[in-house]
Amino acid sequence: MKQSVKRTKASTVFAVGFVLMSLLSGCLQALDTTVSPRATLEAYPTLIQEGEMVTLDARDSSAVEGIITGYSWDFGDGSTADTVVGFTSHAFPNHGQYTVRLTVTNDQGGTDDAVATILVNGAPVINISMPTSVRAGDSALFDASESYDPEGGQMAFSWDFDIKVDSNGDGDPLNDLDALTPEVLFATTTSGMIHGVLRIDDSDGAFAMESFELNITTRTFKVVWVTETIDISWDEYLEQGQTWEGNMTPGENGRIIAFDALLELDRDIAPPHDNFSLFLHIVDDNYRKTAQTEPGNYTTNEPARAEMSLAEMNSPGEEGLFVSDSEEELLNSLLGDRGNRTGQGEWIWSVVAQQSDPDSIFGEPDPDPGNDWVLSVKITVMRPSLTEVAVSASSA
Missing domain, CATH: 2.60.40.10 (Immunoglobulins)
Structure with a gap:
């Protein structure tokens, strides 16, 4: 049985429109000619x-x-x-x-x-561990070992512990290399504030710098002066015209206050007494003093003697609390006081036998051409005794 298809006008128009739209779309795509640029950087x-x-x-x-x-x-x-x-x-x-x-x-x-x-x-990141204050003479530990490079590279350390001092002598105090290790034990000597800088370089040309300050304080000592006596004696035999000489340095570690000297001759059998001279020369002071022997009393069996003394050579030492960078520096200051240096340095004692064979008043010649003698010297010295004391930060 044969079937017939019946087409309407509307369906025909739809089909034609669909074909035309498809053709138009293809044409528009064919007409899109946008060209992109080419970027280079x-x-x-x-x-x-x-x-x-x-x-x-x-x-x-x-x-x-x-x-x-x-x-x-x-x-x-x-x-x-x-x-x-x-x-x-x-x-x-x-x-x-x-x-x-x-x-x-x-x-x-x-x-x-x-x-x-x-x-x-990235530049190295600096991390310094250090004290802010130490006493003169103590050592301060500077530790930059916790510093790091962001990329993990190798680092070179350059410490300058005082940017005001040209330690390498090239005329530029800012380029000194006082230490090249991450940790440095820095020994101090004198008080005062030091201003330093640490520079760390990495292996790729970057560097970082950090300034630091260290306050070096003085030390405090209690000073007490101790009085001591130096006793020394010499004995010798001199013939007429001979000279004896002896040296000493009594003020080497103290302040001399006074001295007494006594020269005694061996007692003569009969008058007159032998005649000796005692001389003292304190070299640094250019101090000179002379004493002649005086006859002793025969009835009391006293020998001939010469005496010499000097009191109040220097003032007694001042006591109390003193500040200094070191014990040695303070001692030098106390003993080197310009107004109290008398007697410092070398002392030279001399004994001269000017006449040791005088004829007896009874007309008999002296059988002994010389004489024995004893020189006794007593020197009063004050020596400073130093004890370091701790001082709190609030009272310093």
């Missing part, structure tokens, strides 16, 4: 230090067709920029690796991207 340098700038050059980019209308920059650190020329620069304040992305747009709406990688080297 050069960056230099690609390895920088923190805070340095990178130059970004996209001038070799091509529109291909038409003209380039804009350059969009994404620096990879959260910041962007738009320019109408293919050239710019950018500073990277923090270390790390950054990808810079450039988008070039032409007047047809086409775009193209290019990227460059920037390595920003």
Whole structure:
């Protein structure tokens, strides 16, 4: 049985419209001639230090067709920029690796991207452990071993412990290398504030510097003066015209207050007594004194003698608390007081037998051409005794 198909006017119109729309769509696709540009990007340098700038050059980019209308920059650190020329620069304040992305747009709406990688080297991070204050003569430990390089590279340490002192003598106090190790035990000598600096360099050209201060304080001593007596004696035999000489330095570690000297001759059998002279020369003071022997009393069996003395040579030492960088320095100051240095240095004693064979008053010649003698010297000295005491920071 044969079936017939009945077509209506409406269905025919729909079919024709569908075909026409399909043909039109294909034509529009064929007419889309947008051409994308070609982006190129050069960056230099690609390895920088923190805070340095990178130059970004996209001038070799091509529109291909038409003209380039804009350059969009994404620096990879959260910041962007738009320019109408293919050239710019950018500073990277923090270390790390950054990808810079450039988008070039032409007047047809086409775009193209290019990227460059920037390595920003981080400076070493300095961490110094040290005391803020030490006493003169003590050592201070400076420890920078906890410092580190962000990239984990090798580091070189350069310590200058006093930027006011040119320790290497080249005329520039700021380039001294007093130590090159992470830890340094720094010995102090004199009080005062020192201002130093540590520089650490990494292996990629970055460095960091940090200043520091160390307060070197004086030491406190309690001073008490102890009175001592130096007793010394010499004995000898001299013939007429002979001289004896002896040396001593009684004020080497003290302040001389007074001295007494007594020269006694062996008693003669019969008068007159032998005649001797006693001399003292204190070299540093150019002090000279002479005493002649005086006859003794025969009835009381006294020998001939010469006496010499000097009192109040220096003032007694002042006691109390004194500050100084060291015990040695304070001792030198106490003993070197200009107004109380009498008797310092060498003492030279001399005994001269001027006449040791006088004839007896009875007309008999002296059978002994010389005589024995004894010189006794007593020197009063005050010596400073120093005891270091602790002083709290509130009372210093």
